Amino acid sequence: MRRYEKRFSDLAGLYLDEQAFRARWRDAGDPLAYSVEDFRVDAPGSLVVGTTVLEPGVVGEEYAMTRGHIHVMRSATEIYYCVSGHGVLVMEDLGGESSVLELSPDCVGYVPGGWIHRSVNVGTDPLVVLFVYEANAGQDYGIVEAACGLSKLVVVNGDGWMLVPNPRYVPRTVPR
Numbered sequence: 737m738r739r740y741e742k743r744f745s746d747l748a749g750l751y752l753d754e755q756a757f758r759a760r761w762r763d764a765g766d767p768l769a770y771s772v773e774d775f776r777v778d779a780p781g782s783l784v785v786g787t788t789v790l791e792p793g794v795v796g797e798e799y800a801m802t803r804g805h806i807h808v809m810r811s812a813t814e815i816y817y818c819v820s821g822h823g824v825l826v827m828e829d830l831g832g833e834s835s836v837l838e839l840s841p842d843c844v845g846y847v848p849g850g851w852i853h854r855s856v857n858v859g860t861d862p863l864v865v866l867f868v869y870e871a872n873a874g875q876d877y878g879i880v881e882a883a884c885g886l887s888k889l890v891v892v893n894g895d896g897w898m899l900v901p902n903p904r905y906v907p908r909t910v911p912r
């Protein structure tokens with residue numbers, strides 16, 4: 737079993753409102769943002785299974801989120817199963833098209849090959865998601881950083897959430 741944590745100090749540049757991010761980081765003493773535990777077997781055809789626990793909260797107008805990635809092996813797919821909490825699975829293809837799935841307990845999400853994906857916690861409790869993907873899929877986080885995030889942000893809307901355009905987004909050049 738492997739475990740790693742992401743604290744606010746690991747997530748510089750993730751949120752649009754840098755001032756709010758720095759204030760939360762400082763005031764809460766570099767709080768835990770999310771933790772991942774997974775189990776993998778180094779053998780051909782094996783699967784990785786694990787859980788992500790994403791802490792709740794808001795930074796500026798944005799709900800707490802994971803960094804997001806695409807699989808290095810672009811054809812690799814992934815299954816998400818929401819164990820507890822209330823979240824949004826945000827997916828984006830290389831052309832910037834977005835697709836979202838609201839996550840509640842027992843909800844299953846499917847990430848097609850070639851789609852960037854990120855979890856967002858829009859609830860008040862930790863969002864716990866179980867994931868399964870091919871062991872040789874690999875994760876590419878740089879594709880999100882290079883575009884200054886995803887094309888859409890998940891922000892507060894009254895007691896709920898909504899998607900808004902990310903003003904920092906730099907569209908990717910998609911090879912034809």
Ligand SMILES: [Fe+2]
Binds near residue numbers: 805806807814869
């Ligand atoms: Fe993934």
